[in-house]
Amino acid sequence: MNIGIASEKTGLPSKTIRYYEDIGLVRPARTDNGYRDYSASDIHRLKFLQRSRSLGFSVDECRQLLSLYQDRARDSADVKAIAEARLVEIDRKIAELNGLRHLLHHLVEHCHGNDRPDCPIIDELAGEGLVQ
Amino acid sequence: MNIGIASEKTGLPSKTIRYYEDIGLVRPARTDNGYRDYSASDIHRLKFLQRSRSLGFSVDECRQLLSLYQDRARDSADVKAIAEARLVEIDRKIAELNGLRHLLHHLVEHCHGNDRPDCPIIDELAGEGLVQ
DNA sequence: CTTGACCTTCCAGCTACTGGAGCCCTTAGA
């Protein structure tokens, strides 16, 4: 199966699929003319990667998850640990963004947004602001 | 004022300050020995950048904000527009992360996390999962 | 005179791709 079809089946751009090969996440066969030839199990692997990435796992975490996936004797605890670490990270990020959102919203609300120069947002950035 | 002191005063690493000079955000004088020499107004600019960056503005937005800051005849509306765009982006990101968090939390909750291989997280990633 | 803490420049690397150039292969139509 050519890379274009693999791309359609997995929802990953061809460029990305080649990249995943570069970094050793997938190893398709090659046909005589040098084209990559994806098997059903390659497609499965790529879909696994697509889903993992879209759940926010880093490429390196995906690598670990893939190897746990292949490992019939894995401990589910190992998978859970990776997912929980991700969850903690996501929570941290959400909290950070909520903090920013709060500050920024506060500033935006106090800015008239007209044709005059006085602006609490700029004042804040300049260190003469609303927020202590 | 040497870069080390500027770093202390602004909370930005020296490397970052040099980088900001590279991309034209700040232009310190030089002393005879070739050392960068930061004036009070350079420090002010750097602090402005530090605050803007920590509020989540991109370097390019910081550039725009800085030039609005210098512009005594600015319209506060222009500043507000940049901040509002940032706010929209932050909200989008928060929503995305909340979605991920929800999914991942759901999966983690259903994983026993023991020494057995069966794991709904892996199943989900493999496309045989809980989530439709 | 030496030591150590600074400073300088330049180059490479990080994440996870993405775009583009320049080329080859295959297939359908004129």
Add this chain to the structure above:
DNA sequence: TCTAAGGGCTCCAGTAGCTGGAAGGTCAAG
């Protein structure tokens, strides 16, 4: 049989925003 379109291939460079490190210059203290 020629040609054009639409794949595919490799390799190189660029994205954001730094960060680390090498190799060297400068300065103040002891």
